[in-house]
Amino acid sequence: MKQLISLEINGEVHELAVAPQDSLLRVLREDLGLIGTKKGCDSGGCGSCTVNVEGKAVYSCMTYAMSVQDRPIVTIEGVGENGKLDPLQQAFIDAGAVQCGYCTCGTIMAARELLATVSSPDEEQIRHAIAGNLCRCTGYQKIVDAIKLAAANSA
Amino acid sequence: MSLATFENYFLPGNGREVVALLQEYGERALILAGGSFVHGLAARDLLSGVDVFIDIQKLGLANIVTDPDGLQVGAMTRFTDFEKVPEIQNDPGWGAVKDALSYPPAQIMNAATVGGSIAAVCPYFDLPTALLAVGGKVKVESNTGSREINLKDFSTSLFESSLGVDEFVTGLVLPQPVSGSVSAFIKLATNANDLAIVNVAVQINLDRSGVCRSASVALGGGVNEITLRSAAAEKLLEGQKLTDELMKAAGTAVQVDISPMADHRASAEYRSAMASVLTERALQRAIARLTRSS
Ligand SMILES: Cc1cc2nc3c(=O)[nH]c(=O)nc-3n(C[C@H](O)[C@H](O)[C@H](O)COP(=O)(O)OP(=O)(O)OC[C@H]3O[C@@H](n4cnc5c(N)ncnc54)[C@H](O)[C@@H]3O)c2cc1C
Ligand code: FES
Ligand code: FES
Numbered sequence: 288m289k290q291l292i293s294l295e296i297n298g299e300v301h302e303l304a305v306a307p308q309d310s311l312l313r314v315l316r317e318d319l320g321l322i323g324t325k326k327g328c329d330s331g332g333c334g335s336c337t338v339n340v341e342g343k344a345v346y347s348c349m350t351y352a353m354s355v356q357d358r359p360i361v362t363i364e365g366v367g368e369n370g371k372l373d374p375l376q377q378a379f380i381d382a383g384a385v386q387c388g389y390c391t392c393g394t395i396m397a398a399r400e401l402l403a404t405v406s407s408p409d410e411e412q413i414r415h416a417i418a419g420n421l422c423r424c425t426g427y428q429k430i431v432d433a434i435k436l437a438a439a440n441s442a
Numbered sequence: 443m444s445l446a447t448f449e450n451y452f453l454p455g456n457g458r459e460v461v462a463l464l465q466e467y468g469e470r471a472l473i474l475a476g477g478s479f480v481h482g483l484a485a486r487d488l489l490s491g492v493d494v495f496i497d498i499q500k501l502g503l504a505n506i507v508t509d510p511d512g513l514q515v516g517a518m519t520r521f522t523d524f525e526k527v528p529e530i531q532n533d534p535g536w537g538a539v540k541d542a543l544s545y546p547p548a549q550i551m552n553a554a555t556v557g558g559s560i561a562a563v564c565p566y567f568d569l570p571t572a573l574l575a576v577g578g579k580v581k582v583e584s585n586t587g588s589r590e591i592n593l594k595d596f597s598t599s600l601f602e603s604s605l606g607v608d609e610f611v612t613g614l615v616l617p618q619p620v621s622g623s624v625s626a627f628i629k630l631a632t633n634a635n636d637l638a639i640v641n642v643a644v645q646i647n648l649d650r651s652g653v654c655r656s657a658s659v660a661l662g663g664g665v666n667e668i669t670l671r672s673a674a675a676e677k678l679l680e681g682q683k684l685t686d687e688l689m690k691a692a693g694t695a696v697q698v699d700i701s702p703m704a705d706h707r708a709s710a711e712y713r714s715a716m717a718s719v720l721t722e723r724a725l726q727r728a729i730a731r732l733t734r735s736s
Binding site for chain 2: 345348
């Protein structure tokens with residue numbers, strides 16, 4: 288049975304009807320058209336669906352939509368400001384950290400939590416922060432470089 | 443993605459409402475904490491007959507209280523917040539808990555709850571093995587009030603606990619480790635994001651001469667249907683000086699108590715062999731902390 292709930296996504300409040308079993312991922316992509324958040328494994332483990340809830344990285348595929356009512360959510364669509372890319376997005380481009388790009392949005396959302404809490408993380412902290420995000424293309428080194436670059440550029 | 447459809451999603455504001463819902467819906471209802479395990483069950487279509495979620499995030503159970511007797515940890519405490527507790531970070535007697543919390547990826551740390559990790563009774567999880575080694579009690583509530591269940595009596599069989607139908611977990615009480623205790627945890631897994639093939643946690647207390655006053659050795663990761671303590675290994679260690687040979691022998695001794703499962707991650711033989719190796723290593727890791735802390 289669907290219930291009417293409100294979700295705060297990227298600063299905007301959406302009223303919508305969701306079913307108890309609906310994941311946040313499904314609602315984002317299918318009801319709201321926010322398809323920057325990707326569906327990979329849909330079972331918690333690949334990281335492509337990562338979003339921030341109250342600033343923390345979570346897998347949206349295993350987050351029930353009803354469980355995040357009134358808890359601010361940020362998706363990749365909400366990270367830049369006024370048409371300007373977020374430092375992480377820019378750094379991923381500059382460091383060549385994107386190949387097929389399927390993992391990119393999720394990895395950026397995981398890195399975003401790290402940079403919000405640690406201003407200049409070391410390599411180990413970076414690798415730990417993105418351990419829940421799989422990339423089948425890059426071999427991770429350029430992703431790590433990009434996160435370092437973003438940290439340096441934001442300092 | 444789950445094929446099942448659910449009838450209702452409740453967000454009760456206190457324990458009485460939870461109990462009332464559990465009584466009304468019985469086996470149809472499932473408590474939802476962080477949802478990280480529930481989601482997996484739903485995705486594998488393992489929730490037949492369940493069509494009501496009771497989300498317990500609004501109960502105010504995410505608090506941690508520290509007192510001289512130990513720690514009281516609310517059931518809805520997320521792993522991220524549990525890991526940050528200074529006592530967990532600094533007391534070598536709780537080293538196993540700290541170690542276990544160093545493995546999960548950020549997204550799981552931010553979602554998974556202490557209560558959910560225990561209540562799931564999944565032998566492949568890490569935190570329950572560490573908690574079993576350091577000992578403690580699970581606090582539960584029902585319409586007859588609240589009671590405490592010893593951690594070692596909580597799990598009864600695969601995915602089954604000693605909770606009654608209208609009972610739920612409200613928290614965990616962890617006793618302050620006896621001074622001079624050290625503990626450690628080790629997990630063997632295929633990758634950073636996978637469940638354990640075998641995991642082992644130990645807590646030991648030595649007297650000044652290096653003789654073991656008490657030992658607990660807990661094993662999980664599919665070495666049995668439920669996470670268990672190895673009485674054989676503990677008996678071997680207690681009253682003895684902890685030499686390299688004795689720690690190796692304790693590793694061998696766990697064989698008496700385990701009956702490993704075989705699955706896509708590992709054969710029973712491999713789990714069995716690794717249980718001995720990891721037990722010895724966990725003991726060594728704990729001992730190393732003793733030298734540092736004294
Ligand atoms: C990708 C991935 C990686 C993981 N890595 C690790 C790891 O490295 N180490 C590790 O230890 N674990 C790991 N886990 C397991 C994780 O720790 C558990 O899924 C988590 O602890 C379950 O807690 P939850 O709050 O999400 O529970 P939920 O999924 O909400 O619930 C779990 C079960 O317990 C019941 N329940 C929950 N709370 C209560 C309560 N208060 N009272 C009664 N019943 C309750 C639910 O009904 C359900 O049956 C991993 C899981 C995933 C998906
Ligand atoms: S789609 Fe959510 S973790 Fe893979
Ligand atoms: S760039 Fe292709 S999966 Fe990461």
